[in-house]
Amino acid sequence: MSFKLLGLSEPLLKAISKKGYETPSPIQAKAIPPVLEGKDVLASAQTGTGKTAGFTLPLLHLLSENPKEKYRPIRALILTPTRELAAQVYANVKEYSEFLNLRSAVIFGGVNQKPQVATIKQGIDVLVATPGRLLDLESQGALSLKRVEIFVLDEADRMLDMGFLRDIERVMKLMPDKRQNLMFSATFSKDIKKLAYTILNNPVQVEATPENTAVEVIQQKVHRVAKGKKTGLIIKLISEGNWKQVLVFSRTKHGANKLTKNMISAGITAAAIHGNKSQGARTKALAGFKNGSVRVLVATDIAARGLDIPLLPHVINYELPNISEDYVHRIGRTGRAGASGEAISLVSADETSYLRSIEKLINMKIDVEIIEGFEPDPNASTEPIKQGQNRNQGRGRSSNSKSNSRNSGSYNKSANRNKSSNRRRSDNRN
Numbered sequence: 419m420s421f422k423l424l425g426l427s428e429p430l431l432k433a434i435s436k437k438g439y440e441t442p443s444p445i446q447a448k449a450i451p452p453v454l455e456g457k458d459v460l461a462s463a464q465t466g467t468g469k470t471a472g473f474t475l476p477l478l479h480l481l482s483e484n485p486k487e488k489y490r491p492i493r494a495l496i497l498t499p500t501r502e503l504a505a506q507v508y509a510n511v512k513e514y515s516e517f518l519n520l521r522s523a524v525i526f527g528g529v530n531q532k533p534q535v536a537t538i539k540q541g542i543d544v545l546v547a548t549p550g551r552l553l554d555l556e557s558q559g560a561l562s563l564k565r566v567e568i569f570v571l572d573e574a575d576r577m578l579d580m581g582f583l584r585d586i587e588r589v590m591k592l593m594p595d596k597r598q599n600l601m602f603s604a605t606f607s608k609d610i611k612k613l614a615y616t617i618l619n620n621p622v623q624v625e626a627t628p629e630n631t632a633v634e635v636i637q638q639k640v641h642r643v644a645k646g647k648k649t650g651l652i653i654k655l656i657s658e659g660n661w662k663q664v665l666v667f668s669r670t671k672h673g674a675n676k677l678t679k680n681m682i683s684a685g686i687t688a689a690a691i692h693g694n695k696s697q698g699a700r701t702k703a704l705a706g707f708k709n710g711s712v713r714v715l716v717a718t719d720i721a722a723r724g725l726d727i728p729l730l731p732h733v734i735n736y737e738l739p740n741i742s743e744d745y746v747h748r749i750g751r752t753g754r755a756g757a758s759g760e761a762i763s764l765v766s767a768d769e770t771s772y773l774r775s776i777e778k779l780i781n782m783k784i785d786v787e788i789i790e791g792f793e794p795d796p797n798a799s800t801e802p803i804k805q806g807q808n809r810n811q812g813r814g815r816s817s818n819s820k821s822n823s824r825n826s827g828s829y830n831k832s833a834n835r836n837k838s839s840n841r842r843r844s845d846n847r848n
């Protein structure tokens with residue numbers, strides 16, 4: 419299979435070859451043809467599968483085929499849940515449209531709106547946006563969605579997780595009824611299916627499991643450790659391993675800040691990235707991490723979603739996620755593009771049930787290693803600690819233990835991929 423066979427135009431093929439892509443990824447091979455035919459598409463794909471090109475390439479093809487107007491109305495809208503993802507998708511749109519006469523822009527909150535408004539005023543064909551800033555600028559009359567022909571909802575599951583359902587509904591009302599809709603989601607809960615039903619018309623369904631699914635390519639390891647010794651252990655692993663680029667996942671924003679501080683005190687350059695950080699701080703942290711001046715990036719799940727960090731050698735779960743699918747997303751950050759990677763999880767007694775659910779989901783047992791001096795606490799309770807609860811009070815019953823046992827089925831069984839319709843992450847907007 420080649421990109422040419424998919425029917426993409428020469429200027430797009432030129433941009434693809436400039437990017438160095440040789441063959442379409444599975445999601446691209448499956449999604450591009452129906453999009454080119456003008457059909458609505460419901461795609462199951464997560465970051466790392468090449469999904470962005472899967473919708474961007476055919477979208478640009480369709481727009482460039484139609485005659486251009488002098489005054490450029492917004493003809494394609496790509497909605498993403500996070501600022502980082504919006505910036506990343508926009509960067510892709512720019513690259514793929516380099517040899518086309520199409521203009522694009524990105525808008526998101528946390529930064530001055532003036533330059534965004536000025537760009538839109540000049541006339542653009544493609545707008546990449548997060549919901550809040552989009553609705554804000556629309557209500558100010560700075561943009562109109564009345565001429566949108568193609569609507570892309572990216573990472574729909576995260577949108578719902580982050581509480582954007584009402585915003586999505588409002589955005590839909592601002593666009594014409596007759597349009598092409600593309601919806602991408604990594605998981606398919608009841609709520610996602612309901613949303614798909616309201617947005618899409620007779621959609622073609624396509625699915626791609628990530629090329630580097632956790633299970634085969636990534637070396638996974640668990641260090642059982644006492645909760646209070648996790649920081650010491652992570653510092654030891656990074657220092658003694660002389661690791662240069664490590665993505666660390668923390669379950670909470672507060673935890674991410676604290677860990678970052680402790681790393682810096684131990685002489686390891688580190689930065690935190692989460693929802694409470696300003697856009698400037700987030701961009702700076704990510705840039706530092708990519709150029710090597712920051713060794714450790716500590717992130718929460720939602721903030722990390724969509725970050726494109728190529729060839730990441732190490733991912734550490736400082737805490738296991740309480741939603742098992744997030745484990746797969748997290749470790750999918752390593753071993754990308756065929757490179758091998760290592761994913762390490764520091765697991766204390768209270769995370770035992772999380773570990774079991776994850777192992778059930780990925781359908782394998784993860785090797786356990788105990789490091790001398792960082793042994794688990796034999797007296798600690800295995801009951802999950804509720805978020806925000808004082809650690810010392812964590813020995814009673816917790817509601818988390820119940821919800822966690824709902825996970826079932828292997829990651830590869832798509833029908834079972836997400837039984838999380840009723841689950842809510844405990845740290846909802848991180």
Ligand code: AMP
Nearest residue numbers: 439441442443465466467468469470471
């Ligand atoms: P995405 O899932 O869209 O975030 O893409 C993940 C990564 O794969 C990005 O770094 C893309 O540049 C890269 N990528 C996308 N399509 C291809 C392809 N056909 N061949 C090689 N790399 C690709």
